[in-house]
Amino acid sequence: MPTVSAVNLTAQLLLLLLWATHPTMATNWLSLARMPRSRPVSGAAPCGRLRGLSVGQVGVCRARGEVMESVRKAAEMVIEECQHQFRNRRWNCSTTPRGVNVFGRVMNQGTREAAFVHALSSAAVAVAVTRGCSRGELERCGCDRKVRGVSPEGFQWSGCSDNLSYGVAFSQTFVDETERAKGMSAGRPLMNVHNHEAGRKAILHNMQVECKCHGVSGSCELRTCWKVMPPFRRVGAVLKERFDGATEVRLSRIGSRTALLPRDPQVKPPAARDLVYLAVSPDFCRLDPDNGIPGxxxxxxxxxxxxxxxxxxxxxxxxxxxxxxxxxxxxxxxxxxxxxxxxxxxxxxxxxxxxxxx
The missing domain is CATH 3.30.2460.20 (Wnt (Wingless and Int-1), C-terminal domain)
Incomplete structure (x- = not known):
């Protein structure tokens, strides 16, 4: 008769195998980009039929269905921007012809490429939802009216500033949900959540100011300004730079908690805006249909x-x-x-x- 510890070990191994092979354990909500625009992506019944969503993400869909059209747009943004940024690389963000694994099994590995897509995905959700807020497409949010008063530069804060705090909060709720469900003591969930946050910070640290002049005959006696997000192309370029300088890390225990530390002790710990990865990338040279690599x-x-x-x-x-x-x-x-x-x-x-x- 097996001991309790042996049973627990077997259960842990089965759970790890499930994480490695189950199709919804990666960023498979990106498969929403393959749905026809005429098909609804909100409401209790449609949410339950959406392929690629984890159980928790289905719950988010049912609770906040109005946002899911923005999530679909975000999935399209990720694929388009990834293919633009990597158009001249061996791995050019090629997509599989069908199924929920849009980028193949590349996303099931802790590589630089997976780090980039995870970061880009969280940023895309934040951007798409924030745009929906600013355009009045979502009932629960609108412009950011907290930015008020006179700035140190002398202009008046006014207008419709992008409500990025709402978009970031939804991105954390929706995109990070799958990783939190796995538990934050394993390497891949820690890596993915770190890169998710790096993606959102790529927006926060590149916010822009737009202004309008007021005065007689077009003079600029008074300027009113508001904050806007950077173009998503800029966000993609920033994350591409982070990809090139990504830090290889390993899972380490610090006291009672686990953390990701540089594999090379001579390398400084990654900042919150840096991308991190756990595994060396394949060479992407040869055709590998099983992993979705076209060569x-x-x-x-x-x-x-x-x-x-x-x-x-x-x-x-x-x-x-x-x-x-x-x-x-x-x-x-x-x-x-x-x-x-x-x-x-x-x-x-x-x-x-x-x-x-x-």
Missing amino acids: TVGRRCNGTSRLAPDGCELVCCGPGYRAGRAEMVQRCSCKFSWCCSVRCQQCKNTVMIHTCRE
């Missing part, structure tokens, strides 16, 4: 660059690429026509292109 065969690359990330030797994982000529049609000889249009001719140019080969 780099057939990818365009920069044949004139050796050290840049888009250079053929890096993208193609060595000297395996071919050069060829292709004809491209471009606009040329553009002239301004009064009033008010620009007319161009269509010119054909032959250009050299480089692609990865097997």
